[in-house]
Amino acid sequence: xxxxxxxxxxxxxxxxxxxxxxxxxxxxxxxxxxxxxxxxxxxxxxxxxxxxxxxxxxxxxxxxxxxxxxxxxxxxxxxxxxxxxxxxxxxxxxxxxxxxxxxxxxxxxxxxxxxxxxxxxxxxxxxxxxxxxxxxxxxxxxxxxxxxxxxxxxxxxxxxxxxxxxxxxxxxxxxxxxxxxxxxxxxxxxxxxxxxxxxxxxxxxxxxxxxxxxxxxxxxxxxxxxxxxxxxxxxxxxxxxxxxxxxxxxxxxx
Amino acid sequence: xxxxxxxxxxxxxxxxxxxxxxxxxxxxxxxxxxxxxxxxxxxxxxxxxxxxxxxxxxxxxxxxxxxxxxxxxxxxxxxxxxxxxxxxxxxxxxxxxxxxxxxxxxxxxxxxxxxxxxxxxxxxxxxxxxxxxxxxxxxxxxxxxxxxxxxxxxxxxxxxxxxxxxxxxxxxxxxxxxxxxxxxxxxxxxxxxxxxxxxxxxxxxxxxxxxxxxxxxxx
Numbered sequence: 001x002x003x004x005x006x007x008x009x010x011x012x013x014x015x016x017x018x019x020x021x022x023x024x025x026x027x028x029x030x031x032x033x034x035x036x037x038x039x040x041x042x043x044x045x046x047x048x049x050x051x052x053x054x055x056x057x058x059x060x061x062x063x064x065x066x067x068x069x070x071x072x073x074x075x076x077x078x079x080x081x082x083x084x085x086x087x088x089x090x091x092x093x094x095x096x097x098x099x100x101x102x103x104x105x106x107x108x109x110x111x112x113x114x115x116x117x118x119x120x121x122x123x124x125x126x127x128x129x130x131x132x133x134x135x136x137x138x139x140x141x142x143x144x145x146x147x148x149x150x151x152x153x154x155x156x157x158x159x160x161x162x163x164x165x166x167x168x169x170x171x172x173x174x175x176x177x178x179x180x181x182x183x184x185x186x187x188x189x190x191x192x193x194x195x196x197x198x199x200x201x202x203x204x205x206x207x208x209x210x211x212x213x214x215x216x217x218x219x220x221x222x223x224x225x226x227x228x229x230x231x232x233x234x235x236x237x238x239x240x241x242x243x244x245x246x247x248x249x250x251x252x253x254x
Numbered sequence: 255x256x257x258x259x260x261x262x263x264x265x266x267x268x269x270x271x272x273x274x275x276x277x278x279x280x281x282x283x284x285x286x287x288x289x290x291x292x293x294x295x296x297x298x299x300x301x302x303x304x305x306x307x308x309x310x311x312x313x314x315x316x317x318x319x320x321x322x323x324x325x326x327x328x329x330x331x332x333x334x335x336x337x338x339x340x341x342x343x344x345x346x347x348x349x350x351x352x353x354x355x356x357x358x359x360x361x362x363x364x365x366x367x368x369x370x371x372x373x374x375x376x377x378x379x380x381x382x383x384x385x386x387x388x389x390x391x392x393x394x395x396x397x398x399x400x401x402x403x404x405x406x407x408x409x410x411x412x413x414x415x416x417x418x419x420x421x422x423x424x425x426x427x428x429x430x431x432x433x434x435x436x437x438x439x440x441x442x443x444x445x446x447x448x449x450x451x452x453x454x455x456x457x458x459x460x461x462x463x464x465x466x467x468x469x470x471x472x473x
Contacts, residue, residue, distance in 0.1 A: 052376050088382055099377035102472050103395050112391070117382040147473040165381065 001064055003028050003090075003169050003200050009048055009058035011041075018044045019055070020224040026169060029198045033211035033232075036221035037246055042204040043096075045221070046173050049202075050093050051084070062087045063168070089118070092162030096174040098154045100146040100161070106133070107142040110161045118165065125164070132160040136190055152183030156190050169200040176207060208247070212236055222246065260442070263434055267446050270430035273344075274450075277416045277426060281351040282409065288352060289359025296364055307360075314357030320421045323350040327422050347419045355412060362404045366397035399469045406462040413454050417447075427451075 004026040011019040018041045026032055034042045047053035049060065051067065055076055060067040067087045068078045078084065100109050110129040114120045133139050136156040146154055155175055162170055175191065176184040188210050194201065195214060205211050211218055211232070218235040220227045220243050227242050228235060236247060258266075295307035314322070327346035330336040338345075370393055378388040417428035431447035434440070 050380060052379065085382065088380070093380045095373060095377065097373060099371075099373035101374070101377070101392055103399070113381040113383065116387060116391070145472045161381070 001028070002026065002061070003030075003063060004049065004202075005059070005061040006045075006049060007059040007061070009045070009060070010056045011044055011048055011053065012056055018224050019048065022058075022224075022226060024219065024226065024229075026200050026202055028168070029200055030217065031195060031201045031215050032203070032217045032219060033215040034202065034204045034219045034221060035206070035208065035211055035246075036227075040221045041224040042221050043173055046093070046171050046202065046204055050091060050171055051078070051088070052093075054078070062090050089165065090167060091169045091171060092165055092167035093171045093173065094155070094158050094162055094175050096177050098146070098151075098158045098178075100154055100158055102146050104145075105142065106138065106144050106146070106149070106157050109146070109157060110164045113161070114164050129160065129164055132163055133157075135193065136160050137186075150183060151179045152186045155179065155183075155187045159187075159190060159194075163194075163197075163199075167199065169202065170194075172201065172203040172205070174204050174206065176205070208236075220246065258434075258438055263438065263440075263443060264446070266430050266434060267427065267443060267450075270425055270427035271450055273419070273424060273426040274416045274428075274454075277347055277351060277419055277424075278412060278454075280348045281355050281412060281416075284348075284352045285355035285359055288356040290363050292356050292360035293363035293367065296360055297367070311357045311360060314354050315361075319350070319354050319415060320418050322354055323347060323418060323421050326350040326353075343422045343424050347422055347424050351412075351415070355408065358408055359405070362401050362408065363397065365404070366401035367393065369400060370396060402462065402466050402469065406459070406466075409458050409462065410455050413458060414451055417451075 002025050004024075006022060006024045009019050009022040010017075022041075022045060024032075024045075034045065036042050044053060048055045048058075051060070055068065057070045057074065057076055059069045065083065065087055066079060067084065068076055071077045079087065101112075104112060107126065107129055110132065111122075111125040114125040114128070115122055130139070130142065133142055136159065138153060138156055138160070141149065141153065141157075146157070149157065155178075159175075172191065176187050179187060184207065188207060191201070191203070192210075192214055203211070203215070213232075215232050217229060218232050219229040220235055220238075220240075222242055228238060228240055230238075235243065238244060238247075292307060292311070295303050296311065298304050298307070323346065326349050327343065330338055330342075374392055374396070375388060378392045383392065416426055419426045420429035420432065423429065427447055427450055431443040434443040
């Protein structure tokens with residue numbers, strides 16, 4: 001079964017059409033990278049899929065359950081509170097600027113939602129959080145506060161926080177865009193290490209080499225449409241003019 | 255009133271201090287939570303509620319507290335013919351102070367809440383926190399840290415404002431000092447009042463600084 005289906009998603013900000021009839025599927029365990037120039041609608045697509053933004057029309061389906069659809073009057077209808085809560089527990093999102101809670105220590109950032117949202121036991125949540133921190137290479141930082149960490153460390157905590165809720169699908173919204181090249185490397189390494197966790201990942205990124213290495217599928221977006229999608233080899237060797245002109249600029253890094 | 259000894263005067267002033275402190279405590283205990291509720295009304299999406307609350311705040315901030323106290327005290331009689339007796343003086347003082355300070359605190363809360371980055375709400379939503387959880391666990395603690403300096407300012411003003419209760423002949427510190435100074439032709443009560451307000455505020459400053467330090471564990 002498809003984990004996520006986006007069907008004919010449209011979104012405008014005032015008169016600017018940001019998403020035009022976007023359809024995208026994500027299968028279980030699949031890693032999808034979304035690449036494309038700034039302003040092409042990648043982040044907006046992620047924000048619509050995670051329901052941080054409401055779409056103007058289209059359909060969002062998680063695990064066969066409709067989260068939102070277009071009604072007969074052309075207006076988008078979102079599922080009820082309880083259904084949405086259930087659906088939201090299926091996915092996580094890692095933000096570009098981390099959005100850690102500054103007043104919580106690292107371990108509390110990770111364990112608070114499992115304990116107070118998913119109502120899991122405290123000991124279990126802490127044990128799992130420590131295990132995640134170890135995986136992130138941050139085992140000595142559990143009592144630190146976000147302001148004491150580097151950007152790369154913050155992003156790794158944010159990834160651990162998202163993983164602690166055991167999502168089936170994890171979205172990354174330009175997870176390394178706020179980081180310098182060295183910190184980018186450490187975060188990308190961590191994301192790579194998640195590849196064998198069998199969690200589906202949808203990654204909006206400007207790191208072309210990374211997208212090519214890690215993805216099962218690459219989606220190239222421009223001007224609010226999906227120009228093309230396929231395996232990394234297909235897209236990176238594409239003879240589509242628009243794709244080429246975008247990737248050409250990354251030629252030197254590849 | 256005959257000549258009083260210093261000791262007698264101090265006893266009377268001490269009684270007034272008690273009332274002043276009572277006004278101070280009651281005002282804070284009720285206006286701080288009420289201010290938060292008013293702030294919600296001020297930020298409500300309901301236009302009518304928002305307009306009403308906006309008007310209330312503008313009246314509270316735009317007219318003298320002394321006048322507001324008189325309206326609260328005399329209003330029930332002149333508007334509704336209610337005779338509430340002189341015991342109502344202190345209650346009127348409490349009510350007047352609470353609704354006045356709630357308006358000021360509401361605007362401080364609002365400034366703090368609106369200064370919170372939207373990312374904090376979004377992260378909370380993605381993690382599955384409900385609206386109440388998001389506000390009380392994630393947003394409010396950070397808002398309190400942000401607005402503490404403005405709250406300190408208001409609290410210090412409140413200490414001095416308690417003297418306005420003399421308008422309703424409530425026997426707080428300043429009313430008694432004034433009466434004693436007049437009847438005893440002695441400046442000592444005013445000096446004592448000045449020292450009292452100053453030391454009170456010194457304490458307020460120390461306490462608020464301590465809270466600020468406590469919240470400095472994160473940035």
